[in-house]
Amino acid sequence: MTFRICKNCILGWTRTTSGLSLCDFNCMQLKLQREGGGKQVGYEVFLPVRFFCTFTPSKDPIIIFESMSFKQIPSETILFLMLYGGTAMAALIACIYLLLRKCNAIAADVTPPLSLRRWAAGFFAIMFLGHIWWLLFYLFSDDFHSVSYVALGVLDGVALLTTIAGTLFAMLQDRKRSVWPIVVATLPYVVFGGLYLAYPSGPFLLIAVAYIVLLCVLFIIYMIFAVRRYRRWLRDNYADLEHKDVWLSNLLIIATMLLIIIYGFDVGDIIISYVVQVIELALFFLLLWRVETLEQLDEATTQAQDVEETPVVTDEDASSALSSGIGPLLERHCEEAQLYLQHDLSLAQLSQAIGTNHFYLSQYFTQQGRTYNTYINDLRINHFVNLYHEAVATQRSFTAQQLANESGFRSYSTFSAAFKQRMGQTVSAWMHDAANGEK
Numbered sequence: 001m002t003f004r005i006c007k008n009c010i011l012g013w014t015r016t017t018s019g020l021s022l023c024d025f026n027c028m029q030l031k032l033q034r035e036g037g038g039k040q041v042g043y044e045v046f047l048p049v050r051f052f053c054t055f056t057p058s059k060d061p062i063i064i065f066e067s068m069s070f071k072q073i074p075s076e077t078i079l080f081l082m083l084y085g086g087t088a089m090a091a092l093i094a095c096i097y098l099l100l101r102k103c104n105a106i107a108a109d110v111t112p113p114l115s116l117r118r119w120a121a122g123f124f125a126i127m128f129l130g131h132i133w134w135l136l137f138y139l140f141s142d143d144f145h146s147v148s149y150v151a152l153g154v155l156d157g158v159a160l161l162t163t164i165a166g167t168l169f170a171m172l173q174d175r176k177r178s179v180w181p182i183v184v185a186t187l188p189y190v191v192f193g194g195l196y197l198a199y200p201s202g203p204f205l206l207i208a209v210a211y212i213v214l215l216c217v218l219f220i221i222y223m224i225f226a227v228r229r230y231r232r233w234l235r236d237n238y239a240d241l242e243h244k245d246v247w248l249s250n251l252l253i254i255a256t257m258l259l260i261i262i263y264g265f266d267v268g269d270i271i272i273s274y275v276v277q278v279i280e281l282a283l284f285f286l287l288l289w290r291v292e293t294l295e296q297l298d299e300a301t302t303q304a305q306d307v308e309e310t311p312v313v314t315d316e317d318a319s320s321a322l323s324s325g326i327g328p329l330l331e332r333h334c335e336e337a338q339l340y341l342q343h344d345l346s347l348a349q350l351s352q353a354i355g356t357n358h359f360y361l362s363q364y365f366t367q368q369g370r371t372y373n374t375y376i377n378d379l380r381i382n383h384f385v386n387l388y389h390e391a392v393a394t395q396r397s398f399t400a401q402q403l404a405n406e407s408g409f410r411s412y413s414t415f416s417a418a419f420k421q422r423m424g425q426t427v428s429a430w431m432h433d434a435a436n437g438e439k
Helices: 007-016 075-100 114-140 147-171 180-185 187-198 204-237 248-264 270-293 300-309 315-322 326-335 347-354 358-367 372-393 400-406 412-423 427-437
Strands: 002-004 031-033 040-044 049-054 062-067
Touching: 075 114, 075 270, 114 147, 114 270, 147 180, 147 187, 147 204, 147 270, 180 187, 187 204, 204 347, 204 358, 204 372, 326 347, 326 358, 347 358, 358 372, 372 400, 372 412, 372 427, 400 412, 400 427, 412 427
Parallel strands: none
Antiparallel strands: 002 031, 040 049, 049 062
């Protein structure tokens, strides 16, 4: 014969020292097996309470509760509570930091988008509140058929999806993306939660979990395509991608959605609980670093508005744009004037400098089979090659990083990647071959 002890009974006994009862609801996953010989078996639960059960062959078990001192609490329980509390405090500190601190502590020379800081602060606030209200629920209720459980589950799921979607959308600055479709998409989840409350024995809880997982998968697919499109947009409009690229958003998406899925299928395993907290901490530091190092693109809104307001261009219009002299204008105002040496030179700035519309300039590069980013980097690499040969000829001391900076590259890592893509070998290998060829 198996008896199950409800945590409500434990809490009720410790508060009133009376009214102890047995409950059929297996909220603690603890089972008391009948044994012979009057054996006494001790059990330790999540709370600082220990209960002893004495089994006899013919009588129900006699259950005795006693409070546990701090030294008697299992070490794994103390460790988990410290990790759980530390994760909650990390979320709270990150939220306060993003809301109150105006300057950037991680990358002082970068000004992140204000909307991104606010959405990320909202996400951290939801994570902190989630830790608090779920802890209170497990301590004082733990009834998975109650209104509070359904309400917390729905609130947590909707708020988490909305804030992380708003945060990821704010990273993509090519155009404004609204979060209201995400909120609308979570309405069936709310409905399934209400049905589960009305019909606990039905399959509505499983359907709700399956739906939220499906929603996460669809969101991941959408964001992968959106990030790829955004990266192409960056290369079509900016020469320097340092502090602009958002490939790290993919990791944020995967980590966040993995967290939601694990929450959805949580079976109360202590190992899974530890994994969830570790993933949350990693997500917090990753997101905070991404927010602080992503640069605000002042022209993002202007570019999006220009695209919306620009009429549809036919092949005849595009051909006229090529024959209108854009090539000679680029040669005169960009290549000969060495405008490409300017850091953070954007497509809009270049189009203004040569006196043409940025849309037609973009079409020109498209028909040339290259991006704006490739065009500028090629000019800078050619400039680097010329500087190298001049330095060798005059026997001037130099470093590759110094020449890269003089060639318009703000980041040496960006220069190295562009150089290898253009020349087919690393900078050091090319310089070695060039030095041997000039001997």
